[in-house]
Amino acid sequence: MQHTRPPRLPPVLALDIGGTKLAVGVVTGDGAVHGWQLAPTRREEGPEAVLTRLFDLGRKAVAEAGLPEEVAAVGISCGGPLDAATGVLECPPHLPGWIGVPVGTMAAEAFGVPAALENDATAAALGEHRYGAGRGTSTMLYLTVSTGVGGGSIVGGRLHRGAAGNGGELGHVMVRPGGRRCSCGRLGCLEAYASGTAIAERAREALAAGRPSALAAAGRLTAEEVSLAAAAGDPLATEIWDEATWALGSALTDLVNAFEPELVVLGGGVTRSGERLLEPVAAAVARDAMPPAARAVRVELSRLGAGVCVVGAGAVAHDLLTGGNAR
Structure with a gap:
């Protein structure tokens, strides 16, 4: 009996938007994080300024990761409430004034690849299950x-x-x-x-x-x-x-x-x-x-410690490519 090997997963960009910090990395198919970046959120500046810096951190992470392949998708984790299907942050309490922000669309346009938004704790659960204590x-x-x-x-x-x-x-x-x-x-x-x-x-x-x-x-x-x-x-x-x-x-x-x-x-x-x-x-x-x-x-x-939401966002991006954990 032949066993089909699981598809090799390309690297993806993972972005985590917290109330106090932004965390970014390139996640490979083994759950490893490359090009790790961390910066204060400075949420009082508003979504446009914060997301501009977040995407700049993403580009820096890709450059510092130094991987031969380009990232194939972007995964974003953030506290809700949010609409994961449309990639819209609705009104997260930890980001006052962020009402109806289309983060998924903005990330897809910024990097030219598909993007998926997920609740941060939900993404963390997926990352921990796939690569951490829950394997x-x-x-x-x-x-x-x-x-x-x-x-x-x-x-x-x-x-x-x-x-x-x-x-x-x-x-x-x-x-x-x-x-x-x-x-x-x-x-x-x-x-x-x-x-x-x-x-x-x-x-x-x-x-x-x-x-x-x-x-x-x-x-x-x-x-x-x-x-x-x-x-x-x-x-x-x-x-x-x-x-x-x-x-x-x-x-x-x-x-x-x-x-x-x-x-x-x-x-x-x-x-x-x-x-x-x-x-x-x-x-x-x-x-x-x-x-x-x-x-x-x-x-x-x-x-997975402090990187759990970034690893989880990476897992969300990989699922976007493979159809795993379909929405």
Whole structure:
């Protein structure tokens, strides 16, 4: 019996548009990133100026990658809401004033090749499944715990996008009805407790209310500072960190019960705390999820690290060329 080899994938250009930074690279068929570029977004300049600089970074990445083949497509990852089918950013909260921006069309015109736009966390889920911790799994959940909390899911080996293409808003699972206000406007979402933004906000609020803590000596208060202070035994930091890991563990338990995945992958800046985040979250899922899901699921950190959205955007561009994970 003859086995057909999978097609050799050409290099593609991957662009990631974040609220604070732009990340760009040329992604080859093995998931490797070449010509890596990083720059501040400076979102206050507006979409035209930011996208001009983004495309300039793309050209620089292609030049520095030094590959013999030209890029065959462009993949773009960005937080939504967005219309992946048309390549239009609708109104992403992390990019105020970016209303109805046709990023996909603009990228295609700038580089003269097809372009595809995808939600950043959804793209990250695809990248992690194809090239990272999720390789070989059929059902996988990915959560990015960073400025906000986003996510994506692989079901039956394929990326799940939802009816309108924005499925995977796992950060807006309710963990405490009537609780803290989330960026989406609801009260008590996971993002309002476990995101880096929320962790830092809780610490600032507590200090402003007069709570004693070593955090008062911190210059720029971040979730990382809270994590480090909690590890050192600071009572206030421990309280905030424990609530964040409780919220994440509680939400993941519900998601594991709903999806029964083989694997949950955690990525994003807050996961740089490593085992201080992973251990209590994984323990909560193992303790509270329904059997047999609790026995079957693994909870791991991303293997692609800070480049996960760029690798994911590259995977989206490759799928555009091959028809994989068809929209």
